[in-house]
Amino acid sequence: MARMEVVRGDITQLAVDAIVNAANNSLLGGGGVDGAIHRAAGKELLRACEKLHGCATGSAKATSGFDLPAKWIFHAVGPVWSGGSHGEADLLAGCYRRCMELAGEHNAKSIAFPAISTGIYRFPLQQAAEIAVHTVRQHLQSSDVDRVIFCCFDDATVEVYQKIV
Template sequence: MAEIDVVLGDITEQRVDAIVNAANESLLGGGGVDGAIHRAAGPGLAEAGAAIAPCAPGDAKATPAFDLAPVRHVIHTVGPVWAGGGHGEADTLASCYRRALLVADELGADSIAFPAIATGVYGFPTAQAARIAVATVRATPTNATRITFVAFDEDTHAALTAALDG
């Protein structure tokens, strides 16, 4: 079973084999976590993303990490846009975490860092997203030995910590 923890910080500064990008379907970069990862990785990330796009909500695809060394891979996943919760958003979000772990296993990643997928501009309520993230990661078989949830702000850190401790 993987060791799971929560940290407050910048996902681009994590020392892991793979980081997960909360991407948009084009995989060309955007705002929030997606923009930060693209800026840190350099222009090769957008070129690699364009070559494998589109990525459907709930799916995950990998590219090299380019300038994010020592990270070797960026796993792009597209979260659901919150539309009130009655449109399969929870299932799509859970699929993001499951698919990212599957891709990480295919890549041989021993350690992986996740952001709080879909809680930014996509509007998924943070506490609910945190519960789904933690429950899904715990329930998904993986070869990874270390999984880190990286929170960009205190509220997200508190929600992820509560979900992990709950």
């Protein structure tokens, strides 16, 4: 079974095959992780994302990593939290599922995820982390991915993920 680890750090600096971007539907950049990835990857990323014509919530699309150490960026569009009764959990799980599928399609053996939807989209951290770890763990059983990193922005997020992993 693949290794799952939790780190605190900057996802744009990780030397992995793929990093996951917590993107918005346009895929054209935004704040938080999305903005940081777009800045670090360089201007070619925006041009590549324009050609993808957006992405549905609960799914993900791939681009090259451009100027990043990662070969690939999987742009996952997580749900905005609306109280939990609007399918948010299923949509969030869909992001992680699709990223694991993309890892297979792009022969990525290592992948790093941020805490999708837990920033400005306000998804409750504990629930989001449980969905992330559970969904990834399910997919690892039939996957060639051998290393999964949950890259957290702060100590509180690290603590939550470490308890679940």
